[in-house]
Amino acid sequence: MNLAPSSTHSSAPADEAYRRILDALHDHGWSEQDNFLAPDLTLSLALECATLAAAGTLAWARISQGAARSRQPEIRGDRISWLEAGQSEACDRYLAIMETLRIALNRGLFLGLEEYESHFAFYAPGDSYLQHRDQFRHDDSRTVSVVIYLNADWLPEHGGELRLHPEGLDIRDISPVGSRIAVFLSADMLHEVLPATRDRLSLAGWFRRRAQ
Ligand code: OGA
Ligand code: MN
Secondary structure, three states: OOOOOOHHHHOOOOHHHHHHHHHHHHHHOEEEEOOOOOHHHHHHHHHHHHHHHHOOOOEEOOEOOHHHOEOOOOOEOOEEEEOOOOOOHHHHHHHHHHHHHHHHHHHHHOOOOOEEEEEEEEEOOOOOEEEEOOOEOOEOOEEEEEEEEOOOOOOHHHEOOEEEEOOOOOOEEEOOOOOOEEEEEOOOOEEEEOOEOOOEEEEEEEEEOOOO
């Protein structure tokens, strides 16, 4: 009898990958891990994002909340599509992995994270997102930010780095290489997206505490 886990489960990130994220987040407020998603899952998610872009169903990203909410392409140039559970098998696999990460973060770092919200993001060549933090002025529920990159064959000369500005430490550039994950504390980490020379596909998400 074959008792090996099914292929879906065996392609999930290893416990060690979650532990490394927790350790790095605890030690310096951010973490980057290569090959976090299985290649077939990254490919399916990339196809889904590219299909949404080609169909014209991505919405221009906006900044701020409430009355100030607006599109400001000189500040933020990406187009997005919010994820909903059940929209595809690939999205559900991704959301299940994020649920495992949420539980690990709560167990290891006592963060009290209750929800996860996530969108596909598509930056065309030249688009960027200027320096910002991920918490809104009047809503501190976003606690941990996650970005997973979906481009295969990304080279350093394509640009498009996520540039972190950790307080008191050197700038850290993270190239958006497919299957790589970047995680950081939403309230603390000043960061920006540098322009790229090719389409840049990703999934951005936020673990939230209950709004106060
Ligand atoms: C964001 C963001 C970083 C990235 O969407 O808020 O900062 O690398 N994204 O795409
Ligand atoms: Mn951000």
